Amino acid sequence: MNKTPIKKIKSWYTRFQISKSPQMNLVWGFFLYTLIGFLLLALPIFHKGELSILDSLFTSTSAVSTTGLVTVNIFESYNFFGQFIIMVLIQIGGIGYMTLTTYYLLFTTKRITHWHQRVIGAEFTLPNTIKIRDFIRSVITFTIIMEVLGAIGFYFAFAQHGMTGLRAIWFSIFHSVSAFCTAGFALFDNSFESFSTDVWINTIISILAIAGSLGFIVITDLWYRLRGRTKRLSFTTKIISYGFLALLGIGTLFFYFGEPLTAESNSPWLLSFFQAMTAMTTVGFNTVPIGELGLPILLLVTFLMYIGASPSGTAGGLKITTLTALISVLKSRLFGQQQISFLGRKIPFERLYVATSTFILYTGIIFLFTFLLSFTESFPMDKILFEVASSLGTVGLSTGITGDLSVGGKLLIIILMFTGRVGVLTFGFALLARSSSEELSIKSDDLAV
Amino acid sequence: MNKTPIKKIKSWYTRFQISKSPQMNLVWGFFLYTLIGFLLLALPIFHKGELSILDSLFTSTSAVSTTGLVTVNIFESYNFFGQFIIMVLIQIGGIGYMTLTTYYLLFTTKRITHWHQRVIGAEFTLPNTIKIRDFIRSVITFTIIMEVLGAIGFYFAFAQHGMTGLRAIWFSIFHSVSAFCTAGFALFDNSFESFSTDVWINTIISILAIAGSLGFIVITDLWYRLRGRTKRLSFTTKIISYGFLALLGIGTLFFYFGEPLTAESNSPWLLSFFQAMTAMTTVGFNTVPIGELGLPILLLVTFLMYIGASPSGTAGGLKITTLTALISVLKSRLFGQQQISFLGRKIPFERLYVATSTFILYTGIIFLFTFLLSFTESFPMDKILFEVASSLGTVGLSTGITGDLSVGGKLLIIILMFTGRVGVLTFGFALLARSSSEELSIKSDDLAV
C-alpha cells in the first residue's frame, strides 16, 4: 500500500519521458537533479550560517553541472551533511544522470532498450562501433577505481601537511570525487593555492582530471588497445589524445614565458602546467590567484576553457573534436582542396554540420551573455568574458567576481552553467525542435521499464 | 624611346599578373597601391611637421583599405597635397583597384576578358546573373554622381557653420569622397563630434555611407527595379536590405536606451542612429567620443562593426549575407529541418561553405590579434578588442588608443586593415592555395592586354 504513490509517480514520469525527445529528457533529467539539490541545500539544517535562496540555487546548479563556481565559501557555509549532498550532486552530474539510470537498467533488466541507447548516444556522441554495455560498465568501474585511488593518494598527501583523522578522510574523498568529475569544488578557501609547489598533490589532481575529462571513450579505447582487443587506436581517440597534448603543451609554454607570476614561484613549470591543465580539463582548481594574471595569459586561459577537451568525458567547452572539424573546413577551403579531411581521413558531412552549428551557437552565446552581463555588472570586460567562458565551459575558474555578482548576474551564470552541462546544441534542439516524439511513442513498447 | 622602360615594366607586370591566381592579384594590387601611397606620404614635402616612417605606412594602409584609423591628426600633419594624395588613395581603395583597371579596359578594348571577370568575381562575389559591364558602368557613374552631390551638399552645410572659400570647397570634396568610400578620414580633429546635432550634415554622411556600403549590387538591382527592367528584387538584395534595416534599427534602439551619453544630447535619436549607422556601414565617422561609451554599448558597436554590411560595397566586416547563412545553418540544425534555407529559399552548399569558412577565420583572427595586442599594449581588453574589430572591419572608429599604440601594435593594426580590405578568405587563399595558375597560363592568350 505504501508503494502506490511512488509507483504512480514513477509510472507518470516514465510516460512523460517517452513523450519527449531524447534531448528534452536530458534537459529534464539535469533540471530535476538540480531542483532536488537546490531544495535540499536550501534547508537551514545543512548550513553553518545564513545562506540566501539564490546562493543555494547557484551551488546546486554549479555542483550538478560540475562547474565549481561558488558565490559562498563551501566549507564555511555548509556543514558536513551539506558538503556530502554537494559531493553526491557532483557525482551524479559528472557521470551523467542517464548513465546512472542506464547502469541501473543494465543490472536489473539485463538489457538496454533502443530508446536508452539513443539517449546515451545523444549525450556522449559515441562512435557506433563501441558497444553501449561495455561502455557503461567501463564508466562505472573506472570511476570507482580512480576515485578510490585518488582518495588514498590525497589522504597521504594531506597527512604530509599535518591533516589527520576524519577530517583528512573526508577531504580526501571529497576532493577525489571533485577532481575526477572535473567539478573543481574545494573545501579550502583559496582552492589549491596553498599547495602550488606540492608535486604529489598536483600530480594526483592532474591524473584524476585528465582521466575524467579525456573521457570514457578515450579511456575505453586505450584500455582495449592495452589488452590487445584492438590493434589500432580509433581515429577519434587519436585526435583527442594528440589535440589534448598539443594544446596542453602550447598552453604550458605560453604560461611559463608570458605570465610574470611564474617568476615569483619556486615551481614555475609545475604552475604553468597546472593552470593549462585545469583550464583544458575544465576541472577548475587553481594554484595561482586567477584574478592576478596579466591580460595575455587571462585570454590564453579563456581560450583553453573555450576549447575544453573530449566530447565523451566530464569536461565542458567546444571540444577538441569540434576544433579539429573546424580546422579541417578552413584548411580545405584555404588550400583549395576538394575534400574536407584531417590527417588524411575524410570527415563525414554530418560531423562537420554538427561542429559548425556548435561553433556558431557556442560563440554566439558567449558574446550574448558577455553583452548581457555588461549591463548587470560593472566589472571590466576581460573578467566578465572569463566568467562567461568559465561557466559555459563548466570550468569554474574565476577572477574572483562570482560572489560579488548582482542577482541578475548570478541568474545569468546559473543559466550558462546549466546550458554548458546539457550542451548548447542539445539544449537548443530540445527547446526548439519539433521533437521526434511520434516516432518515439510508436516504439515505446520496446521499453523495459 | 622614352616609353620603352615603362612598356617593359607594364609587360613584365602583365606576365606577373597572369602567373598568379586572381586572389593573389588582388593582394598584390592593394599592396602596390599601399606601397606607392606610403612612398609618397613619406616625402617631407607633403608634411606640415615631423612624421615618422611608420605613421606614413599606417596612413597609407588606412587610406587604401578605407579604414580611417589614424595615428596622427591628418589636417595638422599633412599639407594640401598630402591630403590630396590621401583622398586619391581612398578613392582607389574604395572602388577597388581591379574595378578601375577593368573600367580602363572596358573603354579602351571594348571587351572584358574571361580572366578579368574572374578577378572581379573574386572581389565582389557577384551573382552570375548580373553582367560585368553594366556593373562596372553603374559603379563609376554612381560614384561620380553621389560624390558630386555629396560635395555640393557638404558645401552648403559647412557654409552654415561659417566655412567659406577654397577651404570650404576642399573640405566638401574630401569628406564626400571619404564618406562615400566609407573611409571615415576627417579633416576635423574630433571627426564630426562638433556637428552631432546638425541634421543636414548627419543626413548627407548617412546617405553617402549607406549608398557606398550597401553596395553596387544592391544599388544596381534597385536601379533595375526602379527602371522596370526587372519585376522583382533579387534574393541577395532583399537579404541585404532587410538585414541592414533590422540591424540598424536594433542598434539604434539599444544605443538610445543603453547609452547614458544620449541623455546629455539635444538629439539623442540622431546620435543613436548615427553611431549604429557608422559602425554598420563601416564609414567610421563618429559624433560622440567613442572612448566615453559604456561597456555594453561599446560591445554593441563592436558587434555591428564585426557584422558590417553588404559583400559588394565598400564596407568591411563579416557581411550580412554571411550572417544570414550562419543563422540558416543554426536554424535548420536546431529545428531539426532537412534543408538549409532562409525565407523559404534553399541556400546552395557552396555559399554555406564559404560563409562558415569566413566565420571561422574572421573570428579566429579577431581573437588571435586581441591576444597578440594584449602582449604589446597595456590597454584594457574592451579597447583592444574594439580596435581589432574596427581595423579588420575597415571601420576606423577608435576609443582613442590608436596614436598611443606601440610600434608592434601599429604594425599589427596595419596587417589587420590590409587583411580586412582584401578579405580574410581571399587573403588566406592567396597565401596558401596551390593557385590555379596552370589553368590560367593556358588560357592567358585570351587576354586583351
Ligand SMILES: [K+]
Ligand atoms: K569544473
Ligand SMILES: [K+]
Ligand atoms: K572606414
